Amino acid sequence: MPRAKYQFPSGFLWGTATAAHQVEGNNTNNNWWQWEQTPGNILNGDKSGLACDWWGGRWEEDFDRVANTHQNAHRFSIEWSRIQPSPSRWDDNAIDVYREMLKGLIKRNMVPMVTLHHFTDPIWFNEQGGWENEKSVECFIKFTRKVVKAFKDYVHLWVTINEPNVYLFGGYMHGGFPPGYNSLVRAFRAGVNLLKAHAGSYHAIHKLQSDALVGMAHNYRSIKPAHNWCLPESFLARQLKRNFHTFAYAAQNGVFSLLTTRKRVPAASNTQDFIGVNYYSQDIVSFDIRNPSTLFGRLHYPDGSDLSGSGFIANVPDGMFEALHWALHFNRPIYVTENGVEDAEDKMRPRYITQHIHKIWRAVNFNWPIKGYFHWSLVDNFEWERGWSQRFGLWGLDVATQKRIRRPSVDLYASICKENALSSDLVQKYAPEAFESIFPG
């Protein structure tokens, strides 16, 4: 059996990622809380409720957990509706809480990466028409300024908007996210404003903090045709990829495009100092005559996939390499801002982690500028329209008692972070079934 160690460059960031609404609890003033109140919107009628009780102070013990297990960074988000509960009011107490959290990370020698928008909007903002209203752009810039002025001494890595593509698709095209629309016209309007808001936020941050690094976290899907020789499938795969990743291109060339519609947003060109990549899985597109509404395409996972518990994620590590290769073309530093799997039993997670980190190492080894990895997630948290049915945490959560459950992946990830490396001994110990794929002998 070969023995080896895949070493990462010094200074590489190792952390986990979380989002305000998913962990804080009692976020009663945003659109997701509202959405959760309508039966049918969330699987099993679940509610975010107390979530992981971070607003009640449990962020502190969770930060201890990650610092004690050798992580040196954490990505979390600021809840807009807490900072600005109504258009004319800023909440200094909320600002103080986030300041304490940031100080808490720094005290633990951890680098914070802060997301300004992670899927949630204040209720008042939606009452004004949400992202379809042009005013949304200025509102978001104002919020950005408030936050950056308050926290610039503690943060220099900023994510303006998390997965604008998923937000737009979920909220305006598929309808599973609030505001629950199914309209391309609305999606386009909201998309342009999201892009303008990102651009305005990017420039506002740099004005206040010249050495800040600002980017977006893009949900990257590896989309492949079922048959390379099949022209309609190859065409569809290319189209889906182009459209799904549209915000990344738009923040480079200043043109927002969705299907056949385009809009120039010059302020958005070159507004990414780094590329954030959220990679989870790969899709295959097959030609299917029964699906005219999706241009005769049907998305599914590769045949014989290694599937997570609910079938939500297929373990396709090659897609991570592809995602990084895609990100490389933007000529910027790259952070893996999310990657993980739902797995309450922690059966698949060890191989998922090691196989994906192996692909990242391969990319690093080609000298691609990958600067860090944030595992999704620190602790089980509220998974949007899928509620509590999916468990993405390194630590499990007993929602009723708030008790944290240490899964074996905690120790696996701790060793990777500590050694700044992925070793054959570790893979043998935690994911022997993945050994051959990582250390072929």
Ligand code: FCB
């Ligand atoms: C991503 C979201 C994140 C989490 C993971 C599983 O799309 O950014 O909040 O829900 O999926």
